[in-house]
Amino acid sequence: xxxxxxxxxxxxxxxxxxxxxxxxxxxxxxxxxxxxxxxxxxxxxxxxxxxxxxxxxxxxxxxxxxxxxxxxxxxxxxxxxxxxxxxxxxxxxxxxxxxxxxxxxxxxxxxxxxxxxxxxxxxxxxxxxxxxxxxxxxxxxxxxxxxx
Numbered sequence: 467x468x469x470x471x472x473x474x475x476x477x478x479x480x481x482x483x484x485x486x487x488x489x490x491x492x493x494x495x496x497x498x499x500x501x502x503x504x505x506x507x508x509x510x511x512x513x514x515x516x517x518x519x520x521x522x523x524x525x526x527x528x529x530x531x532x533x534x535x536x537x538x539x540x541x542x543x544x545x546x547x548x549x550x551x552x553x554x555x556x557x558x559x560x561x562x563x564x565x566x567x568x569x570x571x572x573x574x575x576x577x578x579x580x581x582x583x584x585x586x587x588x589x590x591x592x593x594x595x596x597x598x599x600x601x602x603x604x605x606x607x608x609x610x611x612x613x614x
Contacts, residue, residue, distance in 0.1 A: 510595075511604040516543025520557065520594035520606040527611040533585050536567075538594040540578035542606070546598070553599050554578040560593040561586060573599065586612050 511518065524536040538557050540546040546554055553573035557580050559566055567582040578596070589612040597603040 509602055511602060512606075514542065515604065517541050517546055518596070518598065518601075518604045519543075520596045520604060522592055522594050522606055522608040524592055524608060524610060526609075527613060528586060530587060530612050530614055531585050533583050535581050535583050536592060537579065537581045538596070540596045540604075546578045546596075548574060548576060548578055550574055551600075555597045555599055558595045558597075559584070560595065562590045562593070586610065588612050 513519075518540065519542040521539045521542040522536065523539075525534055528534045536559060538559060540554050540557065548554070548571070550573050554571050556568055556570045557578070558568040559582050561584075566584055569580040569582075571578060571580075589610055591607045592610050593605060593607045595603050595605045
């Protein structure tokens with residue numbers, strides 16, 4: 467029977483990760499796997515790209531506490547594909563730095579467009595973040611005013 471070794475390593479981010487060694491082979495935990503990605507893969511994209519940049523459709527001004535819709539589509543110039551090998555994992559909506567909504571998408575059966583219904587207490591910046599399965603996330607923002 468193979469020897470099983472269980473030990474804790476410390477990932478670069480400072481979090482402890484659990485590693486299981488079977489027959490001399492280490493199985494990496496998610497924290498260590500993330501270290502293999504290049505900085506370009508981890509860096510958030512904020513520049514415009516016709517196929518990958520989120521497009522936010524929302525009013526410029528809303529009344530405090532009133533519900534309104536925010537539609538986020540991926541591909542400001544043309545719609546992003548939805549294929550197994552090239553798709554959007556999720557679309558998240560933030561108000562400034564606070565996430566207020568998120569939708570996970572199927573790689574084949576979901577179009578990369580979602581509509582969220584939200585209400586705000588104060589103005590700021592709506593930020594849409596889309597993470598594809600082939601690169602780091604893309605982000606776009608839109609200012610929104612909240613009236614009393």
